[in-house]
Amino acid sequence: MADTCTLHLLHTNDLHSHFATMPRIATCLRTCREEWERSGDCVLTVDIGDHMDRMDIKSEATYGKTNVGVMNRSGYQYATIGNNEGITLTKEKLDQLYEEAMFTVITTNLHDAASCTQPQWAVPYTIHEFADLRVALLGVTIPFVSSYRSMGWEIAEPLPVIQAQVAALRSQADVIVLLSHLGYQTDCWVAQEVDGLDVILGAHTHHTLLHGEHIAGTLVAQTGRFGEYVGHVKLGWDRDAKRLASVSAELFATKDYPEDEQLRSFIEKEQEAAQKKLFHPFTNLEHDLQVGWSEETAFGSFLAASIRKWTGAEIGLANGGLLLADLHRGGLSFGDLLQSIPHPISACAVTLTGEQLMSMLEQSIQPEMVHRELRGYGFRGKVEGWMAVDGLYIRYIAGEHPHILEIEVNGKPLVADQEYRVGTVDMFMYNRLFPDLLQGTHIQFFLPETLREVIARTVTDQALLQNAFLPRWEPVPSP
Structure with missing residues (x-):
């Protein structure tokens, strides 16, 4: 032997x-x-x-x-x-x-x-x-x-x-x-x-x-x-x-x-x-929802609004890079949602002060952040993309060095020391992209539903869809 x-x-x-x-x-x-x-x-x-x-x-x-x-x-x-x-x-x-x-x-x-x-x-x-x-x-x-x-x-x-x-x-x-x-x-x-x-x-x-x-x-x-x-x-x-x-x-x-x-x-x-199981239409879209990573889109706003509704928050935030394929007018299947939002990412909610929220949004619109390549923590896309919002109206100076001028939260001016409930994506709690988010309190994860499963529930809400076509970001030319 x-x-x-x-x-x-x-x-x-x-x-x-x-x-x-x-x-x-x-x-x-x-x-x-x-x-x-x-x-x-x-x-x-x-x-x-x-x-x-x-x-x-x-x-x-x-x-x-x-x-x-x-x-x-x-x-x-x-x-x-x-x-x-x-x-x-x-x-x-x-x-x-x-x-x-x-x-x-x-x-x-x-x-x-x-x-x-x-x-x-x-x-x-x-x-x-x-x-x-x-x-x-x-x-x-x-x-x-x-x-x-x-x-x-x-x-x-x-x-x-x-x-x-x-x-x-x-x-x-x-x-x-x-x-x-x-x-x-x-x-x-x-x-x-x-x-x-x-x-x-x-x-x-x-x-x-x-x-x-x-x-x-x-x-x-x-x-x-x-x-x-x-x-x-x-x-x-x-x-x-x-x-x-x-x-x-x-x-x-x-x-x-x-x-x-x-x-x-x-x-x-x-x-x-x-293919037979997932590509069976469950609803109809009246308008196209198009992807755009470097600008505000109705699709992005709808995702942010859906997260806000799902979490019961005052504000919704979601990066546009999460959206990978357009949703076209007509029959919509779960397979279409899978192709557009394939990430194993879910919604979460966190309480931020107005100051923390302002700082995070200021960071989010910098060109190096919008075009930043992301990997890991469930993200299956390429770049961070423009920050989609709901419950906010933001005026900002556009250009090479963008800067936020003012923010309204549901029609009222943002207050620096006031607390706001923010619905967003759980990826941000793990990848540490926005330090101000990690300083928030009362973090709640809305599992097990993924973002595409959330959209499957909210996409039949016609009022939510129609409102998504209203702008949230107002660019102001540099002086």
Whole structure:
């Protein structure tokens, strides 16, 4: 018998419903597994979350069940969830997501808020036993505490949970692997703080680590995003010394593998079914709603008005870059809304002083902010765009250095020390684009509905639509 047992970990992360790469990933997972198992090696296949993204029509139409079907057909054995699974699905839909999963979901830091118990579709850890190797797997996801709590979940800070779990499992396992949807920076911190953790397979921040990074005795690995790569971690276990003799990481380019034809056919059928389900008109528009990122538009004003109505606020704010495609006069389907507003972003409300509101709006109209490229926190567009408003009338000096002259709030002058309830988008609470917003109080998240689901409810309000065509911003030429 050889002195060394070899374990291969094949891992993916942040596919975000990029289904075009998945048939190639399936081939990679299958061919590698077959080759290594013929040689007597041990193999595990895992996904580290955000496999699903509701911006894709198939994921939206099935609330992620198409993704689970793909994972089943690809041969995954274990997975943890990302924020796209955890907080863009209702609690009911997340409870149903993995009903037909042929793999084990691991969530070490997530619990049902009402019962304080583990979700019925997941385990807090598992120990995978090979003939002469025991591999413990944990799974943690990023703790967006307020958002999870709004959905009926409790999400724990990961470090104490990981430390306790690793300490408990160290005597029961030869190798401990963490499936981490926390992000690269946090993974590096965890590696330094937790003794006895052998491998962290990471996600969330879309880092491409060609050969991983060795930090304080722990290998940190991540594969980028969208399925461009499949990660491979190779571990050599010394049977006699009872320790890891070697640890290495590499990435396999997905484009180098042929498509799995059966999986491709499954995805095509799911696409056809989703088209039939979502592109069925539910109302009619009397006027076009057009996108415009660098100027005020009726579409933007309608989004701001819809958020204001949804949150019951005095004021509505939404950046125009959230709108990606025009809505045309005539029949309107939910598929049209998905194409126009694909983001897994929801409404929220916050209380600001007049001074804070003025400062935020002043910042929002600066050219560098209007044209600023945005990434992450659910945003699926390109730039910030012009700030759409409702409940406000603003006179401002236009030009290269714009400046606000005066603001009316529902017909009355803005008062600097008065408090106002503002409805806006939850993305702003995470991306820190507007510091004044973060200084606000009484923050409330309106989950689980996404912005497109809000629009689907408000678009039949003819008065709201008609008022959206009235200007809110009045440019005044520079003196």
